[in-house]
Amino acid sequence: MSRSHQLRKLHGRTMEALCLLAALAAVAPLFAFLWHLVSMGAGALNPALFTQLPLPPGEVGGGLKNAILGTLLVVGTATVVGIPVGVGAAVYMTEFARPRMAATLRFACDVLSGVPSIVMGLLAFQVMVRPMHHFSALSGALALAFIMLPVVVITTQEMLHLVPHSLREAGHALGIPAWRIASSISMRAAAPGILTGAILSVSRIAGETAPMLFTAFGNPFLSLDPKAPIATLPHTIFTYAISPYDDWHRLAWGGALILVLGILGATLLSRFILWWHQRGLNA
Amino acid sequence: MDAPAIETPEMTPPSLVLQILPEGIRRWRSTGRGADRLFRLVTGMCAAAVAGLLLIVILFMVKGSLPAIRDHGLGFVLSPDWDPTNQKYGALTFLFGTAYTSLIGMAIALPLGVLTAVALVEILPRGLAKAISLAVELLAAIPSVLLGLWGIFELVPLVRSFEIAIYRSPLGFRKLPIFSGAPLGVGFLAAGLLLAIMALPFILSVSREVLLQVPTAQREAAYALGATRWQAIRKFILPYSWKGIFGAGLLGLARVLGETMAVTMVIGNTPQIKASLFASGYTLASVIANEFTEAPSDLAISALISLGLILLVLTVLLNAAARLMLIYLNRRMGTQGAK
Structure with missing residues (x-):
């Protein structure tokens, strides 16, 4: 050598x-x-974390019940708005729109998905908080819906693209109306993928903090009124993390663990659904 | 009494079926068409909502910025003063902070991401590579606020001890402008490190895809010429991928520019322009996060929204550029029939 x-x-x-x-x-x-x-x-991590409200600084103990419920409410509302609209848009883009139109819409989604979440928060502030003159859970949900919308569209569209064209053509050959082809063939075949995308987009918005600062605003008390300020888990973690109190730091870490378990659990679940589905297709 | 006659269902005569069928199909088709139109309309409205969102976000951010722009002129972008009490607003300090932290983040994440992608695609066995990709994907799923929490309690102390080591170093590193100042822990370096962690999954996944698209013939040609594996990577595979990796870099940059929470938690939130890695700073996103709900006037709110507008413009431009480039590259690869 x-x-x-x-x-x-x-x-x-x-x-x-x-x-x-x-x-x-x-x-x-x-x-x-x-x-x-x-x-x-x-x-x-203890039961009190889920069942008790936060205590004033200096008092040991307390929990994050208000923040956990608040996150469920805000994220749930955003999901109810964001997912149907996003899936609908993706169906239109793959099933009905002309190629150029679809490409333009896709480009808009790609650009939208890159818009910083804090800017979406500023948008929700301007379209909802300002006219209503106060912060609210609803405006927080709106900000989250804005953030999740492009994500849902992109993932759903990718899943619909995976459905073979021959399936749709078979539907057309049978004289099935286009809406039934879209709903009963394309969407049905892509259902596990769409579900995966939905779970991923929910887990993405569940940890959003920046837009919550000036929409949901946070609330040290328990409130489930959609028109009132509400506490969310990530926002509460932020507030507690930058506070000088050891006990609040402890709560912040407890909340962080809950949030991560939820998000990583959802991510792994969605991967599992997809893997399971693909295994079924291959078998 | 006669038993009540049991009505037996009679078969419809075939001729009748033939009479009814076309009518039925016609009706079904026409209702189908109505439903078609409805379905198309509803999904089309959803699509319009998505396109509308992009227009609305641009429209409202511009509209919200107008009072500040009218008051200060567009020159506020280059003014370093930020003094809400005296109604003076300038974006330069925050632009610098955003640029500096993003630069640090990209300077770390880009080489790390590309080298990792090379390891995943070219070197490691498939199973291990898959496990590593999964781990990095999970990293991308962790919310920014939690990385900030980790940053406060673990990364900042680490950075602080590094800074103290530099400060005490007998070689006099602290005389260099980028290492000057007190070892606080919080500052540009800590923020940049967190941004690197957040950009890494993006850069890795895009560069991994770009590397996977390199035709196998390219590799085979390299080996046929007697290249070692690294020479094949360096001279045959990476040159094929630079443009795609550049696109990955743009996407990663667009991602970190608007990162808010983690940066806000570790950068120190001091509006100053300093070259030192160890100095505290402030970014566009973190000043919005910190001051928005405490803005003393409508003008202050408008000024903060105009900072958001700067972020929006930067990210939209970067994203559009990166996407167009990746689309162009894909198309070119497609026409070449690579693979």
Whole structure:
């Protein structure tokens, strides 16, 4: 073997080692974060976290009941608005729109999905909080619906694209009206994928904090009134994290653990649904 | 008494069926057409809502910014003063903070993401590569506020000890402008690191796809010429992918520009322009987050919305550029019949 060959090999090995090191560095933050989260959050996890309201600083104990319920309400409302509209738009784009129209709409969605969430919060502030003259759970839900809409459209559209054209053509050959083809053939075939996308988009908005600051606004008390300010889990975690009180830090970590369990659980669930569905198709 | 006659269902004569059938089909088709029109209308309205959202967000952000722009002129973008008490607003400090932290984040995330993508596509066995991609995808699912929480309690102390080490270093690193100042922990470096963590999943997934699109013939040609694996990667595969990776970088950048919570929690929130990595700063997004609900006047609100407008314009332009580039690349690859 020539010297240059050995040199080349050595160089290659070094660079490959560098790549592996990069891969290691890429996964390190996740594990560092999860480790810290579990070690801090596990101690804070108790039934009181779910059943009690926050206490004033200085008093030990209390829970995040208001924030947990608030998040469920706000995210639930956003989902009820965002998912049907998003799925409908995706169906129109794949089943009815002309190619150029569909491409334009898709481009709009791609651009929208890149708009920072805080800007969507500013939009919800201007279209809802300002005319109503007060912060509200509803305006928070609107901001979240704005954020999730492009995500739902993009994932649904991708899933509808996976449905083979021959299925639709078979429907046309049988004289089935276009709306039945869209609803009973395309959407039905893509249903697991659409569900996956929906779960992913819900888990994406569940952790949104920035737009909540000036829409849902937060609330130290229990409120389920859609027209009143409401506490949400991520926003409460933020408030507690930057506070100087140890007990609030503890609550923040407990809340963080709940949020991560929910989000990672949803992400894994959606992957499982897709995997299960694809296994069914292949079998 | 006669038993009540049991009515037996009679078969419809075939001739009648033939008479009824066309009428039925006609009716069914026509109701079908009505339903078609309705379905099309409803889904079309949904699609219009999505397109409308883009118009509305631009419209309202411009409209909300107008009072501030009218008062200060467009020059407020280049003014470094931010003094809400005296009704003076300028965006430069925050633009600098956003640019500086994004730069730090991209400077870390881009090489890390590309090298990791190379490791995943070219070096590691498929199973391990899949596990690593999954882990990084999960990282992308973690909300920004939680990374900020982790940042406050773990990353900032780490950064602080690094800064102290630099400060005490006998080699005199602290005389360099980028390492000057007190070792606070919070500041541009901590924020940049968190941004790198948030940009990484994006850059990794796009560059991974770009690398996967490189035709196998390209690799085979390299090996046939006697290249080592690294030479094949460096000279044959990466050059094929630079443009796509550049697109990945643009997407990642657009992503980190508007990141709010994590940055707000670790940057120190001090409106100042300093070259030092260790100095505290302020970004466009974090000043909106911190001051919006405490804005003393309508003009202040408008000024903050105009900062949001800057963010919107930057992210829309970057996203549009990156998407158009990726679309163009895909099309070119498609016509070449690569794969």
